[in-house]
Amino acid sequence: RSQPVLENFSFDLAPGMSIGLVGKSGCGKSTTIKLITRLLELDCGAILLNGVLLESYDRKKWRQMIGIVSQEPCLFSGSIRENICLGRTFVEQDVEAACRTAFAHDFIMALDKGYDTMIGSSGVSLSGGQKQRIAIARAIVSNPRILLLDEATSALDTKSERVVQEALDNxxxxxxxxxxxxxxxxxxxVDQVIVMENGRVVEQGGYDELRIKPDGIFARMVTEQEM
Structure with a gap:
């Protein structure tokens, strides 16, 4: 019998709420994201959206409600505007508003051709922090209801991470x-931290609450990173 990737795993995400998923590699974090985006389908259990089974929704329309920022932004050879819009049609004000939210507008306007500046494949002409801020603008330009951030700052240096983290919070x-x-x-x-281990929730609560929990798993993880 195969081993479930997630087992007895449940959480609620209210409108406007933020949740942090943490745990060792292989604990089920990325699987959770793939299930939410329907890149994977459930074998058992259910994901509910406003009390309705997620599979009842049109997959394309559901994905249009989601913005995703991953560890490595996928940029292609084309203009900055094209990289943000990805073939979708947005008015100029929406593109600029998304870039302002992502703290990308100022550095874009400092380029010779602004939003029409051409960037090479994988955004080779941009810094890591600049590429990630364009990825953030791309994720939110359609004004999604849900934002999924998959280790969005882990590949950045400390200085770039600080700016990108502020953009993500924004x-x-x-x-x-x-x-x-x-x-x-x-x-x-975040409003709530969920600590995962072998596909299960082993701790759940506020960051500060779990940080000081005696003999807590999350408290140990934080201490190890601070060493």
């Missing part, structure tokens, strides 16, 4: 947000 305002975090400092401001 982008998350008013949106239901799930953060997969390796650097635990990046989830300090």
């Amino acid at each position: 982008a998350s305002l008013g949106r239901s947000t799930i953060v997969i975090a390796h650097r635990l400092s990046t989830i300090r401001n």
Whole structure:
């Protein structure tokens, strides 16, 4: 009999709420994201959206409600505007508003051709922090209800991480947000932390609450990262 990836795993994500998922590699964090985006389908159990089974919704329309920022932003050879819009049609004000929220507008306007500046494949002409801020703008330009952040700052240096984290916090305002975090400092401001182990929830609570929990798993994880 195969071993379930997730077992007795449950949480609620209210409108505007933020949740941080933490745990060792292989604990089920990425599987959770794939199930939410319907890249994977459930063998058992259920995901409910406003009390309705997720599979009852049109997959394409559901994915349009979600914005995703991953560890490595996928940029292609084209203009900055094209990389943000990805073939979708948005008015100029929406593109600029998304870039302002992502703290990308100022550096874009400092380029020779602004939003029409061409960037090479994988955004080779941009810094890691700049590429990630464009990815954030892309994720929120359609004004999604849900934001999924999959270790979005783990590949950045400390200086870039600080700016990108501020952009992520800004982008998350008013949106239901799930953060997969390796650097635990990046989830300090979430409403709830869920610690996963072997596909199960082993601890759940506020960051500060779990940080000081005697003999707590999360407290140990934070201490190890601070050493």
